[in-house]
Amino acid sequence: MHERLSFHIQRDSFLHRLNPLTKLVLTLALILIAFTFPWYWTPHILVLIAIIPLSIVGKVFREFSLTALRLIIPAAGFLFLMQAFFQPIGEDVIFKFYFLDITSESLMFAFRNAMRVFVMVSAFTLFLVTTHPSELMSDLTRRGLPGQFAYVIISTLQILPQMQAKAQTIISAQRSRGLDTESSFFKRAGSLIPLIGPLVFGSLVEVEERAIAIEARGFTSRHVKTSLHEIPDSAFDQFLRWALLALIIVSIGLNLWPS
Amino acid sequence: MAFINLQNVTYKYPLTKGPVLQNINLQVREGEFVSVIGPNGAGKSTLCYALAGFVPHFFKGEFSGEIEVDGKQSSKSTLDEWVLNVGLAFQNPFNQISGAKYTVFEELAFGLENIGVPRDEMKVRVEEAMALTGISDLADRSPYSLSGGQQQRVALTSILVMRPRLLVLDEPTSQMDPIGTREVFGVVRRMAEQGMTVVMVEHKMEWIAEFADRVIALKEGQILMEGRPNEVLTSDLLTENGFGVSRYTSTAREAKKRGLWRKDHLPVTLDEAVEGFKK
Numbered sequence A: 001m002h003e004r005l006s007f008h009i010q011r012d013s014f015l016h017r018l019n020p021l022t023k024l025v026l027t028l029a030l031i032l033i034a035f036t037f038p039w040y041w042t043p044h045i046l047v048l049i050a051i052i053p054l055s056i057v058g059k060v061f062r063e064f065s066l067t068a069l070r071l072i073i074p075a076a077g078f079l080f081l082m083q084a085f086f087q088p089i090g091e092d093v094i095f096k097f098y099f100l101d102i103t104s105e106s107l108m109f110a111f112r113n114a115m116r117v118f119v120m121v122s123a124f125t126l127f128l129v130t131t132h133p134s135e136l137m138s139d140l141t142r143r144g145l146p147g148q149f150a151y152v153i154i155s156t157l158q159i160l161p162q163m164q165a166k167a168q169t170i171i172s173a174q175r176s177r178g179l180d181t182e183s184s185f186f187k188r189a190g191s192l193i194p195l196i197g198p199l200v201f202g203s204l205v206e207v208e209e210r211a212i213a214i215e216a217r218g219f220t221s222r223h224v225k226t227s228l229h230e231i232p233d234s235a236f237d238q239f240l241r242w243a244l245l246a247l248i249i250v251s252i253g254l255n256l257w258p259s
Numbered sequence B: 001m002a003f004i005n006l007q008n009v010t011y012k013y014p015l016t017k018g019p020v021l022q023n024i025n026l027q028v029r030e031g032e033f034v035s036v037i038g039p040n041g042a043g044k045s046t047l048c049y050a051l052a053g054f055v056p057h058f059f060k061g062e063f064s065g066e067i068e069v070d071g072k073q074s075s076k077s078t079l080d081e082w083v084l085n086v087g088l089a090f091q092n093p094f095n096q097i098s099g100a101k102y103t104v105f106e107e108l109a110f111g112l113e114n115i116g117v118p119r120d121e122m123k124v125r126v127e128e129a130m131a132l133t134g135i136s137d138l139a140d141r142s143p144y145s146l147s148g149g150q151q152q153r154v155a156l157t158s159i160l161v162m163r164p165r166l167l168v169l170d171e172p173t174s175q176m177d178p179i180g181t182r183e184v185f186g187v188v189r190r191m192a193e194q195g196m197t198v199v200m201v202e203h204k205m206e207w208i209a210e211f212a213d214r215v216i217a218l219k220e221g222q223i224l225m226e227g228r229p230n231e232v233l234t235s236d237l238l239t240e241n242g243f244g245v246s247r248y249t250s251t252a253r254e255a256k257k258r259g260l261w262r263k264d265h266l267p268v269t270l271d272e273a274v275e276g277f278k279k
């Protein structure tokens, strides 16, 4: 079983010490600028001057590069190929593959989009890796996000792997009673129907019990909630948030500017 | 005045045909440790829900009668006020994990965060509670990675840390080994001695006999019998009504038929049995 169900890696770094909301704004800023700033090389430059330096400042460069190699680059690479082949733009054919033409325009277009996706996924990865989920939620509730809403988000993040593990248990239990999960796809799909019952109804009963359990621990109490973890929020955090917001606005503004 | 006072409590779930609790009258004094026994479906868990306010505030259905704890009436309170006084830990420990926390320590602090306990006090209380139930070494583990018995300890601790006046426990040791079970009974006994009132559903007769002040036998939603553990747990009425009894009780009962058990009272625990057979 998973011992750790979050992506968070505990380190003592500048990035870890930033306020969770600041990091959220930073993530959004990187993504929005990569997608809207009207200069071709924006996402490429962002990788060099923001994503990689941030992973180093956050002391997670090794973990980040591993994730990038295993997950983000293959995904962005796939996107690159799809768009390079299937984007019908440009005249300047530089490569022919049966009926597919690759033009320099489609190549450039695909390269930029792949880099944008790379920035987006990387920024999110860095955010998740350097932010403690409970701290993020406590901080957001403190700022007025309804507690119920925060609970739903964070418990879903945790419960997905649980559901997966449970589906596996039910499959094993039913396979041991003769459920076929190994022949042809359609036969298998049909035979998985018995799985749905226990998973859904089991989950409903669980939801009811869990509701009772958290209620028994004062979840709907009208007291002002406190938080176990102290959440940093320095003047620098506030400055950074406003500065990033300004950058986002400038970037979107330039994008919309009639050229 | 009794600390807990149930008057004619009758309750039917929306989907059950008949009432699950029927005309329950029950008084418990402050600091008393009461154990509830009964066969499957007797309504033990439902009684726990009723004491903890979830019947009728959470489960709809038909409720009548009056539940009073510490002079306050359940029907006139709201659930969020009620749970401050009455703590409930129920059967399945897995579903009691909040799902919003990543370590046992955070999990135990969850309830205290909800009721606005200041951070420093919170840490002290969590550490004390962990020491009490012997789970200090689990503080940094993910609650999901624990064994069933460990999760049950966490569930119990997560309620103890809230310091309720009334502690309601529904089979809190069902996934524990004998050593764990004994420890939990010991902790609960100590809490009762410190003035916490305890109602605990259990099947483990030997431990009940050793630790509880009183036993209530529930059958088909009615109180069949109540009294001191030794009287209730060795009574013929229980066996006639299909309750399980301790193996020492059944052994001695068999022995009595053959004239090998000469004491008036049947034993519940090993010690009592050894004592009786020596004679």
Ligand SMILES: Nc1ncnc2c1ncn2[C@@H]1O[C@H](COP(=O)(O)OP(=O)(O)OP(=O)(O)O)[C@@H](O)[C@H]1O
Binding pocket: B013, B014, B015, B016, B020, B038, B039, B040, B041, B042, B043, B044, B045, B046, B047
């Ligand atoms: N949420 C519910 N909705 C409808 N009926 C329920 C619900 N929970 C329990 N019941 C029914 O109420 C009756 C008493 O159930 P309860 O869970 O209180 O018994 P119990 O004594 O705790 O049994 P066990 O030893 O199995 O835990 C049973 O017939 C059960 O089917």
Ligand SMILES: [Mg+2]
Binding pocket: B044, B045, B046, B091, B170
């Ligand atoms: Mg029960």
